[in-house]
Amino acid sequence: MSDDVSELERLSSAELHERAVALARHRWDVRFFWRLLEMIPAAEAVAGNLDASDASVAQASGLVHEALSAEDDPDVQAALRPIYIDYLSRHGDEEQDRAPGGK
Template sequence: MVRNMAQQQDLDVLDTEELRERALELARRKWDLRFFWKLLGLIPAAEAMAGNQEASKASVAQLSGFVYEALSAENDPGVQEALRPVYIEYLKEHADDV
């Protein structure tokens, strides 16, 4: 507990760029895709909070385009078949939106 408090204080004194670099490097080493995905989801809101409304809208468009392109680039029928349950679950969860 004391060690965690000391680590928290150590992190609090670092500038944002250093925190960013450390977090990204750790996520790369751990192959933590959830962290990267979380960041991608937060970028538009962070831009809006920073007063960059147009950049926020552009980020949503860019991120959705990036994801669509990444998914479209995967032409392996085996991978697509493996993802079939995910597609079905998503469409069922959002049936009212279709």
């Protein structure tokens, strides 16, 4: 595990989102995106967006867009930080391996 959790904690929520989503796209990691989709309603509630927290299956396409978009509500992204940090701490080596210059 090359990314120390404390190092990840210092990153902005936007940077964590960008790195985790890019890595999951690279890995074709549907489980990560599914987990993210499951957590968005709770993150919306934590961010005070109670109406948005009532997301239903009919809104799944909107949730996919939210999960993949780097322009989400910063409060929602802050609530999702633990998911990004957990994912990057477990798979961060793969992220570095695909970076220009690699290891």
